[in-house]
Amino acid sequence: MQINFNRLKKDIDELGRIGRDPKGGITRPSFSKADLEARAWLKEKIQEAGLSCRVDGAGNIFGRLGEGQGKTIMVGSHIDTVINGGMFDGSVGVLSGLECLRRIQEEGYRLRKPLELASFTDEEGNLVGDFLGSRAFVGELDKELLEKGLTAFGRPLKEILAGTEFTIEGILEAHKSRPEIEAYLELHIEQGPVLETEDVPIGIVDLITGKHYRWCSYIGNASHSGTTPLELRQDAFLGLADFALKSTQYVATKHYGSMVTIGKVNVMPGAFSVVPGQADFSFEFRSGSKETMSVLESELFSLAEDIASTRGLAFVSRIIDKTEPVKIPPRLINLLQEECRKLGHPFMPVTSGAGHDAQILASKADAAMIFIPSPDGISHSPQETIRWEDLEKGANLLLQALLQLAS
Amino acid sequence: MQINFNRLKKDIDELGRIGRDPKGGITRPSFSKADLEARAWLKEKIQEAGLSCRVDGAGNIFGRLGEGQGKTIMVGSHIDTVINGGMFDGSVGVLSGLECLRRIQEEGYRLRKPLELASFTDEEGNLVGDFLGSRAFVGELDKELLEKGLTAFGRPLKEILAGTEFTIEGILEAHKSRPEIEAYLELHIEQGPVLETEDVPIGIVDLITGKHYRWCSYIGNASHSGTTPLELRQDAFLGLADFALKSTQYVATKHYGSMVTIGKVNVMPGAFSVVPGQADFSFEFRSGSKETMSVLESELFSLAEDIASTRGLAFVSRIIDKTEPVKIPPRLINLLQEECRKLGHPFMPVTSGAGHDAQILASKADAAMIFIPSPDGISHSPQETIRWEDLEKGANLLLQALLQLAS
Numbered sequence: 095m096q097i098n099f100n101r102l103k104k105d106i107d108e109l110g111r112i113g114r115d116p117k118g119g120i121t122r123p124s125f126s127k128a129d130l131e132a133r134a135w136l137k138e139k140i141q142e143a144g145l146s147c148r149v150d151g152a153g154n155i156f157g158r159l160g161e162g163q164g165k166t167i168m169v170g171s172h173i174d175t176v177i178n179g180g181m182f183d184g185s186v187g188v189l190s191g192l193e194c195l196r197r198i199q200e201e202g203y204r205l206r207k208p209l210e211l212a213s214f215t216d217e218e219g220n221l222v223g224d225f226l227g228s229r230a231f232v233g234e235l236d237k238e239l240l241e242k243g244l245t246a247f248g249r250p251l252k253e254i255l256a257g258t259e260f261t262i263e264g265i266l267e268a269h270k271s272r273p274e275i276e277a278y279l280e281l282h283i284e285q286g287p288v289l290e291t292e293d294v295p296i297g298i299v300d301l302i303t304g305k306h307y308r309w310c311s312y313i314g315n316a317s318h319s320g321t322t323p324l325e326l327r328q329d330a331f332l333g334l335a336d337f338a339l340k341s342t343q344y345v346a347t348k349h350y351g352s353m354v355t356i357g358k359v360n361v362m363p364g365a366f367s368v369v370p371g372q373a374d375f376s377f378e379f380r381s382g383s384k385e386t387m388s389v390l391e392s393e394l395f396s397l398a399e400d401i402a403s404t405r406g407l408a409f410v411s412r413i414i415d416k417t418e419p420v421k422i423p424p425r426l427i428n429l430l431q432e433e434c435r436k437l438g439h440p441f442m443p444v445t446s447g448a449g450h451d452a453q454i455l456a457s458k459a460d461a462a463m464i465f466i467p468s469p470d471g472i473s474h475s476p477q478e479t480i481r482w483e484d485l486e487k488g489a490n491l492l493l494q495a496l497l498q499l500a501s
Numbered sequence: 502m503q504i505n506f507n508r509l510k511k512d513i514d515e516l517g518r519i520g521r522d523p524k525g526g527i528t529r530p531s532f533s534k535a536d537l538e539a540r541a542w543l544k545e546k547i548q549e550a551g552l553s554c555r556v557d558g559a560g561n562i563f564g565r566l567g568e569g570q571g572k573t574i575m576v577g578s579h580i581d582t583v584i585n586g587g588m589f590d591g592s593v594g595v596l597s598g599l600e601c602l603r604r605i606q607e608e609g610y611r612l613r614k615p616l617e618l619a620s621f622t623d624e625e626g627n628l629v630g631d632f633l634g635s636r637a638f639v640g641e642l643d644k645e646l647l648e649k650g651l652t653a654f655g656r657p658l659k660e661i662l663a664g665t666e667f668t669i670e671g672i673l674e675a676h677k678s679r680p681e682i683e684a685y686l687e688l689h690i691e692q693g694p695v696l697e698t699e700d701v702p703i704g705i706v707d708l709i710t711g712k713h714y715r716w717c718s719y720i721g722n723a724s725h726s727g728t729t730p731l732e733l734r735q736d737a738f739l740g741l742a743d744f745a746l747k748s749t750q751y752v753a754t755k756h757y758g759s760m761v762t763i764g765k766v767n768v769m770p771g772a773f774s775v776v777p778g779q780a781d782f783s784f785e786f787r788s789g790s791k792e793t794m795s796v797l798e799s800e801l802f803s804l805a806e807d808i809a810s811t812r813g814l815a816f817v818s819r820i821i822d823k824t825e826p827v828k829i830p831p832r833l834i835n836l837l838q839e840e841c842r843k844l845g846h847p848f849m850p851v852t853s854g855a856g857h858d859a860q861i862l863a864s865k866a867d868a869a870m871i872f873i874p875s876p877d878g879i880s881h882s883p884q885e886t887i888r889w890e891d892l893e894k895g896a897n898l899l900l901q902a903l904l905q906l907a908s
Contacts, residue, residue, distance in 0.1 A: 096767030286728030299511075303727065307773050318880055319762035320710065320787055320854035324753045331763055332749060335742035342739060346731045355726035356738055357775045366714050366783045366821070368764045368881070369853075374772045380727055414773070431830040447727035473725055474775065 110181030119476030122218035151264030152230030165276035170212030180478025233269030287471030297444035297465030316371030428463035526883030530627035558671030559637030573685035577619030587885025640676030691893030694878030704851035704872030711826035723778030780906035
């Protein structure tokens, strides 16, 4: 059995026309007008495929095949995008899963276990933290965050939900309708350069790294830059600059392979002639090892404090998000390798530096991921693309793996 | 002869009530509604004092005493403020000058040379660069800057002038009505901590430092912070952090007493999970020596380029403002010292790290400045203050110096 590749390609093209942004790429955050249109389109496709369609309280969309007694084999990803994102991140996973279930249904293939497609809400974290949908699905959401957290659009979640059929209460109860899941598979673009550099069409993920996000501030004293001697300043920005360089050097030299990033910076009051009195910034680090995550947390924040005290500044921070690294179970890695060998496609092990719904599902099921190359490593950008022949290989591997798991 | 201190204090209190900002301090940028009110108030005071009042095309306000043939002895400062500024920066100079001329007029004192009070427009540079008024007065303004430059309020100057009697043409022609100036004196708050630390009520400025303002950018490549290894990144923010630390260290160790500051920073795209692709920032340096300014310019920008090439980034910059350092002529320093000795007030030489209209006037006349202490060094802030007894000493010194110069 093989997927119908032209049909899959046509689906991806169709979905990729919903939410086109005049400023480039696709802007389709969950519960936006474009997302509601995409949801309606996906539900119709699921029904056309003869799958039983269900939407839970968090807006996660499911398409189920088979009424067997066993635990469910799930395949999924997401159809929301970042602002000015690409048309492949997430969508290729949902639509490849749809195509797999559609082919199995068409062939009338008898399965021992039910198969279910999942499209998870707000994987991209445009609302309140990443993975709203999959976190709701496993029942790991915090009521206070949903009620008080501000979305990336500066409005509370409640206000954004007001235009939809969803509610905070519904999101918090979504996990109650979850079937028991035995295994979860997700096909995704790599979002990095490794597979393309190695010229290998399939990556079998062995590890999804953990991440730790904080919003931090150095606080000093704003003063006149013409009259305050360098040695008397409490320059909050220089504290940040020092921390940026030292934390990067520390991770690069002591924890090769881990990541540290300062992506967003606000310097106040922010003018010529004024020594910065406060510097706010996003700070994140990632690692594939739980132990390393915990060493990084203690070492990096103690470095931040040391710099503050050396420079006469205060350092404060609050946690924004934290996910643990997830090791993919060997039985799923072996199964994917075996099926890939049978198909004759080259493959290699890869680590996922980005977070994925699979990471969240891992607390309730065995979860695994298949990556296909991201040309030039580009993602979260209008320039994001794929090579269609890679997707065809990846989707056929997904199909074979699902058949194995459900048989 | 002495100033009428209670009258001066009353004037400062009255002017300090115009432009009170609900967010703190005074917001009275030139040509704002508050500034127009302050201008009307000042013109009335000048007329009440029996001085001949004149306003030039740049909105500089003058009060003239005496019709003698000699070159004019001028005393001045400014009444505009930064946003949420204090009530003493500038105002104490204009109103002390007014008080001096008013006393001389009252006494019917015969002068050999005309005396003129000046209140210069937009010393604070809320419009298009610092010192609009004094630059117009000496004829050193660029037509293109006035026509194309954006003001701090994001609107073109022309639009701001539309609500007033002033025009760009008028500003450019203001210098044509300038009398010949022999000497210019300005009393100002120190805006720094030196006089207070040394517990000396009078500073006689020996030098006004030069400054160089640029708007700069490091340009790299935005990429996913979870999937781009540290060694493959072109992180524009790390370039800026490196430049901030190295440029500060270079100036602190090789050019002690000079200043370097990064006050405003924009990092783009500016989000968790994204390695910064571009970092824009204000960069300024200051020195009392022309030679040092030129060494700093060449060394600092070559450092900026070196960091760019080491880190695989591009560095670009454009000049925003540049003023040369000004040495105060010894004859005025000697005269101020002599009068201060006669009055019995302690004094010390000080360098002005901030820019002042006196610096601009220096190209057309001998220019000197008297500083009084700024408690805690605070200025450009609602917390800016003075000790009234220091002002009384400074204003009496100003009076004696003007009498000497005009006799």
